[in-house]
Amino acid sequence: xxxxxxxxYRAFVDRDIEAMDALWARAAPVACLHPGQPPLYDxxxxxxxxxxxxxxxxxxxxxxxxxxxxxxxxxxxxxICREILPGAHLLATNVFTREDGxxxxxxxxxxxxxxxxxxxxxPPAPKRDRRKMH
Amino acid sequence: xxxxxxxxYRAFVDRDIEAMDALWARAAPVACLHPGQPPLYDxxxxxxxxxxxxxxxxxxxxxxxxxxxxxxxxxxxxxICREILPGAHLLATNVFTREDGxxxxxxxxxxxxxxxxxxxxxPPAPKRDRRKMH
Numbered sequence: 001x002x003x004x005x006x007x008x009y010r011a012f013v014d015r016d017i018e019a020m021d022a023l024w025a026r027a028a029p030v031a032c033l034h035p036g037q038p039p040l041y042d043x044x045x046x047x048x049x050x051x052x053x054x055x056x057x058x059x060x061x062x063x064x065x066x067x068x069x070x071x072x073x074x075x076x077x078x079x080i081c082r083e084i085l086p087g088a089h090l091l092a093t094n095v096f097t098r099e100d101g102x103x104x105x106x107x108x109x110x111x112x113x114x115x116x117x118x119x120x121x122x123p124p125a126p127k128r129d130r131r132k133m134h
Numbered sequence: 135x136x137x138x139x140x141x142x143y144r145a146f147v148d149r150d151i152e153a154m155d156a157l158w159a160r161a162a163p164v165a166c167l168h169p170g171q172p173p174l175y176d177x178x179x180x181x182x183x184x185x186x187x188x189x190x191x192x193x194x195x196x197x198x199x200x201x202x203x204x205x206x207x208x209x210x211x212x213x214i215c216r217e218i219l220p221g222a223h224l225l226a227t228n229v230f231t232r233e234d235g236x237x238x239x240x241x242x243x244x245x246x247x248x249x250x251x252x253x254x255x256x257p258p259a260p261k262r263d264r265r266k267m268h
Contacts, residue, residue: 029205029216033225038248039214041203049187067174067267071240073231076209078241080165080173091167093227093243097207106205109227111245114172 001096002070004103005079008094009063012021015054015057021047028097033109067116072096077103082113084092089115135230136204139213140238142198142228149188155181159238162231167243169224194219201250206230211237216247223249 004023011019024030029034030045033039034053053059053077064084071078075098083090095107138157141183147152158164158177166180167173168187168222174180187193205212209232229241 039225069260073210076207076210078229091173093210
């Protein structure tokens with residue numbers, strides 16, 4: 001499931017809407033809570049929201065994922081992680097279910113958060129476009 | 135699981151730290167992401183955070199839960215819902231696992247959100263203390 005979680009952020013960094021589409025569950029109900037926005041409960045609307053994010057040139061092109069906590073039980077699981085974007089820290093809950101033998105996303109919530117205690121502020125966006133997270 | 139989700143908010147409204155303690159899983163790893171605060175991954179720390187919330191006289195004594203979406207698979211599940219507090223709307227993800235035959239909480243994330251489109255603003259806090267949610 002950690003791999004499916006990384007795939008979410010790789011799709012974000014790569015601006016890859018097809019990878020994003022492949023990642024989200026097709027049979028199970030899905031939900032997405034973007035920071036400060038109305039809730040989305042419809043797969044097509046969720047993908048449209050990600051398409052808008054991926055097409056928005058103002059969106060960061062890097063994200064570093066740290067403090068991953070994975071909890072899985074049977075065919076469902078979650079990853080809680082910190083998303084370090086240029087100039088912002090967010091905390092995210094990503095929930096997955098197994099569909100056709102693979103972990104697929106059924107829920108994403110992220111929200112602004114303070115940086116870790118004693119941490120330096122998040123670094124500014126690098127000048128060149130780093131397409132890989134790790 | 136909808137009942138376990140209601141138990142969370144009833145414990146909040148009733149200022150009942152024992153009910154809150156009983157609700158959180160004992161065997162499974164747990165996490166709690168309060169709005170705008172550092173993440174908590176330790177059961178004792180999570181309960182201490184709820185104790186502080188429940189003892190804080192500035193905390194609202196009412197909450198209305200709407201738009202519940204329940205997704206369960208086997209021994210794990212989640213409820214996504216809108217928390218309507220006096221003057222604030224939050225969206226929450228609550229994740230549960232079955233322990234000793236009952237749904238126990240393993241994760242809570244809530245974050246500020248806009249009200250529903252076209253909705254009136256949340257009503258102000260009532261003068262008397264309504265101890266029941268519904």
